[in-house]
Amino acid sequence: MNDLLLMCLIAGRRAAIPAARVQSVIEIDQITPIPGAPDFILGLTAMRSQALTVIDCQIALGFGGQEPDSDRRAAVVQVGGHSYALLVEEAYDVGEARSEPIEVPGGFGRGWQMAARGMVETDCGPTLLIDVDVLVAGPVARAA
Amino acid sequence: MDDLLADFVAETREMLEASGGEIVAWEADPSDRARLDTIFRFVHTVKGNCGFFDFPRLEKLSHAAEDALADCRAGRREADSTLVSAVLAIIDRISEMIDSIEAGEDHPEGGDDALIAALNPHPDVPGMPSAEPHKSSETTQVTAASPAEGKADAAPKAARGASVQRTIRLPTELLDEVMKGVSDMVLARNDLARRLRDAGDHPQIDGPFDRLSTILAEVRSSITRMRMQRLEHLFSSLPRLVRDLSTELGKQVMVDFEGGEVELDREMIEMVRDPLTHIIRNAIDHGLEGPGERIKSGKHEIGLLKFAARQSGNQITLAISDDGRGIDADRLAAKAVAAGIYSQAEIDEMSDRRKHHLIFEPGLTTAEKVSSVSGRGVGMDVVRANIEHVGGSIDVTTKSGEGTSFHLKLPLTLSIIAALTVGSGGQRYAIPRSYVEEIVFGSSDHVDFAEAGDRRLVTFRGKRVPCLALGEILGSEDPGSIDWATMTLVLVRMASNDVFALAVDRVYDHEDVVVKPIAPAIMETGLYAGTTLLDDGRPMMLLDLPSIAQKYRLIDEMRSMARTLPEEEQTEQRKARPVMLFTGLDGRRRAVRLELVRRIDTISREAIDIEGSRKQAVIDGAIFSLLGLEYGELPEGRCRLLRLSDGEHEVVYAVSEVLDAADMDGEIVPSSADPAVEGVTLIDGEPVPVIDGHGLFAAQDTARKTGRTASCRLPANSDWARTILEPLVEAAGYRVSTEAEEETDVAIELVDDDLRPASPARHVIRLRPEPEPAENDDESIYRYDREALLSALKRARVEKTA
Numbered sequence: 003m004n005d006l007l008l009m010c011l012i013a014g015r016r017a018a019i020p021a022a023r024v025q026s027v028i029e030i031d032q033i034t035p036i037p038g039a040p041d042f043i044l045g046l047t048a049m050r051s052q053a054l055t056v057i058d059c060q061i062a063l064g065f066g067g068q069e070p071d072s073d074r075r076a077a078v079v080q081v082g083g084h085s086y087a088l089l090v091e092e093a094y095d096v097g098e099a100r101s102e103p104i105e106v107p108g109g110f111g112r113g114w115q116m117a118a119r120g121m122v123e124t125d126c127g128p129t130l131l132i133d134v135d136v137l138v139a140g141p142v143a144r145a146a
Numbered sequence: 147m148d149d150l151l152a153d154f155v156a157e158t159r160e161m162l163e164a165s166g167g168e169i170v171a172w173e174a175d176p177s178d179r180a181r182l183d184t185i186f187r188f189v190h191t192v193k194g195n196c197g198f199f200d201f202p203r204l205e206k207l208s209h210a211a212e213d214a215l216a217d218c219r220a221g222r223r224e225a226d227s228t229l230v231s232a233v234l235a236i237i238d239r240i241s242e243m244i245d246s247i248e249a250g251e252d253h254p255e256g257g258d259d260a261l262i263a264a265l266n267p268h269p270d271v272p273g274m275p276s277a278e279p280h281k282s283s284e285t286t287q288v289t290a291a292s293p294a295e296g297k298a299d300a301a302p303k304a305a306r307g308a309s310v311q312r313t314i315r316l317p318t319e320l321l322d323e324v325m326k327g328v329s330d331m332v333l334a335r336n337d338l339a340r341r342l343r344d345a346g347d348h349p350q351i352d353g354p355f356d357r358l359s360t361i362l363a364e365v366r367s368s369i370t371r372m373r374m375q376r377l378e379h380l381f382s383s384l385p386r387l388v389r390d391l392s393t394e395l396g397k398q399v400m401v402d403f404e405g406g407e408v409e410l411d412r413e414m415i416e417m418v419r420d421p422l423t424h425i426i427r428n429a430i431d432h433g434l435e436g437p438g439e440r441i442k443s444g445k446h447e448i449g450l451l452k453f454a455a456r457q458s459g460n461q462i463t464l465a466i467s468d469d470g471r472g473i474d475a476d477r478l479a480a481k482a483v484a485a486g487i488y489s490q491a492e493i494d495e496m497s498d499r500r501k502h503h504l505i506f507e508p509g510l511t512t513a514e515k516v517s518s519v520s521g522r523g524v525g526m527d528v529v530r531a532n533i534e535h536v537g538g539s540i541d542v543t544t545k546s547g548e549g550t551s552f553h554l555k556l557p558l559t560l561s562i563i564a565a566l567t568v569g570s571g572g573q574r575y576a577i578p579r580s581y582v583e584e585i586v587f588g589s590s591d592h593v594d595f596a597e598a599g600d601r602r603l604v605t606f607r608g609k610r611v612p613c614l615a616l617g618e619i620l621g622s623e624d625p626g627s628i629d630w631a632t633m634t635l636v637l638v639r640m641a642s643n644d645v646f647a648l649a650v651d652r653v654y655d656h657e658d659v660v661v662k663p664i665a666p667a668i669m670e671t672g673l674y675a676g677t678t679l680l681d682d683g684r685p686m687m688l689l690d691l692p693s694i695a696q697k698y699r700l701i702d703e704m705r706s707m708a709r710t711l712p713e714e715e716q717t718e719q720r721k722a723r724p725v726m727l728f729t730g731l732d733g734r735r736r737a738v739r740l741e742l743v744r745r746i747d748t749i750s751r752e753a754i755d756i757e758g759s760r761k762q763a764v765i766d767g768a769i770f771s772l773l774g775l776e777y778g779e780l781p782e783g784r785c786r787l788l789r790l791s792d793g794e795h796e797v798v799y800a801v802s803e804v805l806d807a808a809d810m811d812g813e814i815v816p817s818s819a820d821p822a823v824e825g826v827t828l829i830d831g832e833p834v835p836v837i838d839g840h841g842l843f844a845a846q847d848t849a850r851k852t853g854r855t856a857s858c859r860l861p862a863n864s865d866w867a868r869t870i871l872e873p874l875v876e877a878a879g880y881r882v883s884t885e886a887e888e889e890t891d892v893a894i895e896l897v898d899d900d901l902r903p904a905s906p907a908r909h910v911i912r913l914r915p916e917p918e919p920a921e922n923d924d925e926s927i928y929r930y931d932r933e934a935l936l937s938a939l940k941r942a943r944v945e946k947t948a
Contacts, residue, residue: 032684034573034684034685034686034687035573036668036671036674036687037571037573037620037621037622037673038619038620038621038671038673038674039667039668039671040667040670040671043665043667043668046677046685046687047685048679048683048684048685052662053662053664053677053678053679053685055664055665055667055668082666083663084663084664084665084666086665138665138667139667140667
């Protein structure tokens with residue numbers, strides 16, 4: 003299993019997003035807020051002539067919000083024909099998966115359990131593989 | 147008509163191609179119900195379209211096939227191989243005829259009757275028209291041989307047709323791709339423009355850059371045009387269809403269109419053309435009563451068929467309403483039971499609304515008898531299938547005795563809409579301009595705020611309408627803390643005619659925006675219909691007004707139907723002209739015809755340049771002539787300007803304050819003392835001078851048109867002609883001559899001018915002093931009937947150049 007993964011940090015934990023899903027990693031400077039939208043949607047940002055829906059991964063996983071940071075990076079993914087920017091704490095490099103995603107007895111904890119496809123071994127140690135589709139649906143959809 | 151014919155040919159061809167596979171499959175298994183339905187729809191559609199054009203043979207053929215197939219659908223007849231081949235022979239004949247129509251040739255006469263006779267369950271038993279025995283025996287052969295022959299025949303004809311066509315078909319994805327590329331280019335250009343500005347003057351770069359911008363703007367608009375078509379294009383074909391149908395059915399129908407300027411994807415227009423035709427057919431045939439019945443039930447004897455289109459975000463709503471008898475829910479239900487679609491128990495549980503939706507069930511109709519126009523219960527199921535096929539939806543609302551409306555919702559994947567950008571809580575939002583009726587300042591004297599329970603109301607021009615603050619809707623502001631007087635009110639009129647006021651922090655601009663879809667989670671808020679990018683590349687949300695109005699229960703669906711009629715009568719009685727009231731720089735009230743006002747600008751004093759008699763203002767990088775300065779000094783700081791347009795040229799007019807819009811329903815008393823004033827009218831009992839828009843534009847140096855200017859001779863001995871008529875004629879693009887000998891293009895004469903000079907002119911326009919024409923006088927124009935006079939002048943000029 004040599005899938006490429008984008009290694010990142012979400013809510014202080016090491017996580018990985020399948021690199022095949024990631025179109026690019028961008029730095030976000032300006033976000034247009036959308037009043038009335040769920041918390042995990044921070045707003046819209048523009049990448050070239052495309053509007054991206056910015057998702058705060060930490061809130062989408064059910065944790066508290068992130069401190070606004072000047073240098074925020076996001077992974078651009080497409081789900082259902084819409085483009086999203088997944089805002090992460092840190093985005094590192096692309097690494098290789100050394101194992102199949104596996105379940106761990108006792109689960110990964112609240113939030114993680116829903117959004118993770120399992121744990122994979124990487125060169126930097128065990129990492130949670132994020133299910134992008136679930137993450138984009140947000141905590142509200144999962145509760146329903 | 148040629149366009150329509152080409153559409154008809156193309157459409158029938160497409161259907162033939164699409165149903166090719168179905169036909170083969172049906173032949174293999176004649177009892178296949180789904181195939182039968184498909185082929186039935188095809189012949190039904192052909193029949194319907196033929197009624198529109200004059201193709202009696204096609205209509206007869208398709209009608210016969212439809213009859214036979216309807217019998218099968220109703221179970222009165224078994225679909226056997228004889229029937230299949232007879233129907234196939236007819237379809238082949240239709241295909242041949244379509245080829246002939248396209249090539250502009252007559253299809254060889256004869257043979258039709260035999261084809262129709264072959265549909266008969268027992269072809270050899272009498273029942274066939276006996277008048278042409280020799281002909282039918284000869285044409286039976288044609289039936290047998292026609293599939294092969296038709297193919298051989300059609301090929302060269304189609305090839306000929308193709309050489310005539312000067313258009314090509316492109317996949318819409320390709321257009322989308324190009325469109326997206328151009329949008330990216332615009333953003334890149336804006337970015338570059340910003341950098342160039344920051345870097346200071348670069349004359350060497352600025353020139354080419356401007357050229358690039360111009361080209362880009364042109365390319366962008368052509369690409370947009372490639373995909374879009376005004377709904378007008380579709381509407382323009384409907385009056386004729388309605389007329390033909392209503393004549394055929396002995397009914398009188400008036401058609402009313404609204405929203406023809408709404409633009410729709412070309413493809414989508416083609417998709418709705420057919421369903422729309424079906425709906426119109428049904429409305430005229432079943433919906434509207436005959437004149438006698440209408441008078442009995444207290445309605446106007448002429449039925450009304452109304453089409454209203456609106457754009458809301460990335461959806462078009464098209465409402466087709468009639469004021470006929472409505473759908474009888476119980477009768478529909480009884481038919482559904484009789485047809486075995488639902489059991490009585492199921493029907494009993496249905497609400498009326500649900501029962502009305504039975505109209506979309508296949509094989510159900512309220513018509514008692516089958517007419518040549520519609521009936522047999524096809525139509526609405528086909529309509530729904532077609533609409534849903536393109537991702538739209540259809541809904542029906544009806545009230546017994548009052549009428550029926552069909553609401554079509556059509557998606558718009560990529561659309562450009564005219565929007566108004568407004569601000570709230572430091573953010574910009576876009577509102578589709580089609581909803582915006584008026585913009586009023588909360589600080590205006592004419593606006594009063596009141597509260598009824600928790601609902602805030604605003605009283606404006608005698609009407610009380612609900613008022614919502616955008617900040618309150620978006621949850622970013624507490625309604626209690628809003629200072630209403632500082633807000634700008636956008637009066638919004640929904641498709642249902644309900645009006646409400648939306649209070650925003652400020653109104654920015656009119657803009658054409660490209661709407662893109664938004665993520666489902668944002669859609670769920672029910673507040674937004676899409677997103678668009680501002681010129682600087684930042685995203686902006688497009689508000690979903692219908693859903694906001696629904697959320698706050700500001701729409702009353704049924705009431706809207708009942709209200710449309712009286713309103714229309716009112717407008718007929720009273721020919722009010724809207725004007726905009728303002729105070730000039732001298733503080734006096736004046737008015738200007740609202741049609742002339744394009745927008746209101748506020749600019750700083752520095753952007754105005756006055757030197758001697760040259761007065762100009764710079765707005766958004768364009769230079770405008772500045773007028774209205776004769777009444778006083780410009781204020782320091784910010785100046786309010788009315789931007790006036792005659793359709794070709796724009797000027798700005800300085801005012802000290804914009805007051806209100808009002809209706810000018812009285813007459814204008816002309817005044818020749820002040821050339822800048824067209825006349826004085828009474829508004830709310832007070833005299834208000836109306837500035838002469840034509841005078842303003844005439845005074846501008848607008849005669850820079852190419853080609854010879856048309857000339858017009860005015861009566862030489864009339865002061866009125868010199869002071870009033872001359873500027874108007876000049877504004878219409880004519881050179882004025884008072885020389886009696888000169889041969890002019892147009893001459894204007896006064897009716898009371900007894901000495902009618904016999905000097906030469908190609909056109910003569912006669913003006914009379916009284917509003918009502920004298921007897922035996924049907925061509926003169928009342929001398930203050932500006933519209934009639936201008937259109938007469940325009941006509942004369944067009945004829946001259948033609």
